[in-house]
Amino acid sequence: MADLPEDIAALKTALAAAERRADLAERDRDEAVADAAHAKAKASGIEALVAHLTLQIEKLRRELYGTRSERTARLLDQLEMQLEDAEAALSEDELAAEEAAAKTTTVASFERRRRGGRKPFPEHLPRERVVVPGPVACKCCGSDRLRKLGEDVTETLEVIPRQWKVIQTVREKFTCRDCEQITQPPAPFHVTPRGFLGPNLLATILFDKFGQHQPLNRQSERYAREGIDLSLSTLADQVGACAHALRPLHDLIERHVLGAERLHGDDTTVPILAKGKTATGRIWTYVRDDRPFGGPAPPAALFFASRDRTAEHAERHLAGWTGILQADAYSGYGRLYAPDRSPGPLMQALCWSHARRKFFELADIAKSVRRKNAAPISPMALETVQRIDILFAIEREVNGLPAAERLAIRRERSLPLLSDLEVWMRTERARLSRHADVAKAMDYMLTKWESFARFTADGRICLSNNAAERALRGIALGRRSWTFAGSDRGADRCAFMLTMIATARLNDVDPQAWLADVLARIADMPQARLAELLPWNWSATAHHEQAVAA
Known part of the structure; x- marks a missing residue:
């Protein structure tokens, strides 16, 4: 206090100088914060750009060279998640940089380079006009003589939460004045006995459980949060009744x-x-x-469930069927290929993707780099993978061609490569110990070479069994959500509904919309016309027109 001047004017001057120094310090601090925020946003932008380009490179590689490894699909999922996180972080840092720059006059606002413009919203979406009230007087002179020149429209995409409604079906009664007979229309059809849920809601329950892997208890909790009391037992009762109603269609599939x-x-x-x-x-x-192979028959998938993996199940599933079975080398299929099987032996066509996977695990360079005590890369395994990849490249060229054309190209281009691969593999196998890992992978193929080479004798055979693996992918992803089937009947019901949903997907049909329409119409559909409800005969356009008309 002793250093302060006693003169009031001097005190004011000292106070003003202190305030200027404080303002300068605060401005310097704001500029430093803005610079740091700008730098952080710029770094996030670079990180997002790297994630975007990495994802695009992997997608282009996959498009050019096909699936290069068993990890490719998983790698793309991981890259997409990285891009998602990077973009979200960039948005946060961009807003923080704008707020910090607004407090200064020297630091420019961060300008984000956005990749491509926003796509216009679909034309079929309904538009709701919200008109902002215009001015009633001129801001400049105050005159109220205003004339509209035009308008600017800003579109914002919005979603309306799920809406519930109760449909009241009224059946009027009439009495005859002559005979006093009472007449009334018949009661409406319900999929379930004493049913009180509409087909769209039933389809939602079925698809959420078996297509989106949401157990009924979670659905019940979600409905309760929306104010609808549907207990677990009620939902389970409806699911069982729907499965019974859909049985005739399942039998056709x-x-x-x-x-x-x-x-x-x-x-x-x-x-x-x-x-x-x-x-x-x-x-x-x-x-x-x-x-x-250009076949005209529509695709379809059939599922079964069992408590174990004994051979009796596969024999029961395919009893009475003869043809080409493309599968792995599971021993349970063995009796299906027996010459004395009735009505006849199946033709075995083994999957090259399974065989390739055994070699790829021994030649996965990226995986070996990540492991500290990884086994050395096997040159023979790497050579085998490269040779098999050439066969797959030829298959991608002939995919969709008629069986005869596929067979002709295979005999011209694939058969010589296959013969060279067999000679090379048998020569190298003779030099290896029977305990070597690559020898075991070779034995898997060489002991069943005829079944692996069968694709060069029949143009209908595919090189891989990926069609079946794709059908099972949803189960592998979803069982972490529903954990287990509650009983054998529950597993059978799961297989039943997977047949319906997977077949709809194979035919590019929305399973939920299809199920809703089928449940609404199947009771009134004559048995002779039941095939009209099959996914490949079902028209989404016709369904939409009927819904609009209703």
Whole structure:
């Protein structure tokens, strides 16, 4: 206090100088914060750009060279997640930089380079005009003589939460004045006995459970949050009733699948609850897909469930069927290929993707780099992978061609490569110990070479069993959500509904819209016309027109 001047004017001058210094310090601090925010936003922009370009490079590589490894699909998912996080971080840093720059006059606002312009919203979406009230007087002179010159429209995409409604079906009663007979229209059809849920809601429940892997207890909780009391037991009752109503259509799909000349077969694990513990059950699939060789028959998938993986299940599924079975080398299929099988042996066509995977695991350079004590890369495994990839490249060229053309190209281009691969593999195998990992991978192919080479004798055969693996992919992803099937009947019901949903997807049909329309019409559909409801005969356009007319 002793250093302060006693003169009031001097005090004012000192106070003003202190305020100027404080303002300068605050401005310097704001500029430093703005510079740091700008630099952080710029770094986030670079990170997002790198993530975007990395994803595009991987997609282009996959498009040019096909699936280069078993990890490609998973790698693309990871890159997309990285891009998602990077873009979200960039948006946060961009807004923070703008707020910091607004407090200064020297630091420019961060300008984000956006990749491509925003796509216009679809024309079929309804538009709701919200008109902002215009001025009633001129801001300059105050005159009220204003004339409209035009308007600027800013479009914002919005979503309306799910709306519930109760449909009241009124059946009027009439009495005859002559005979006093009472007349009334019949009661409307409900999919479920004493039903009170509409077909669209039933389709939503079915698709959420079996297509989106949302258990019924979670659906019940979600409905309760929306003010609708649908207990778990009620939902389960409706699911069982729907499965019963859809049984005739499922039987038509099963008959169509088992009418194929060639099937893809595979299975995956599914836990099944059994007396307080879970048993490792199986979900089996058989896929009919004639599109690779230009077949006219529509694709379809058939699923079964079992508590174990014994051979009896596959024999029961395919009892009475003969044709080409494309699958892995599962020993349970063995009796299906027996010459004395009735009505005849199946023709075995093994999957090259399974065989390639065994070699790729020994030649995965990227995986070996990540591991500290990884085994050295096997040159023979790498050579085998490269040779097999050439065969797959030829297959991508002939995909969709008629069987005869596919066979001609294979005999011209693939057969010589296949012969060279067999000679080279048998020569190298003779030099290896039977305990070598690459020798085991070679033995897997060489002991069944005829079945692996069968694609060069029949143009209908595919090089891989990917059609069946794709059908099972949803189960592999979804079982983490629903954990296990509650019983054998529950597993069977899951397989039943997967048949319906997977077949709809194979035919590029929205499963939920299709199920809703089928549930609404199946009771009134004559048995002779039931095939009109099959996914490949069902028209989404016609369904939409009927919904609009209603």
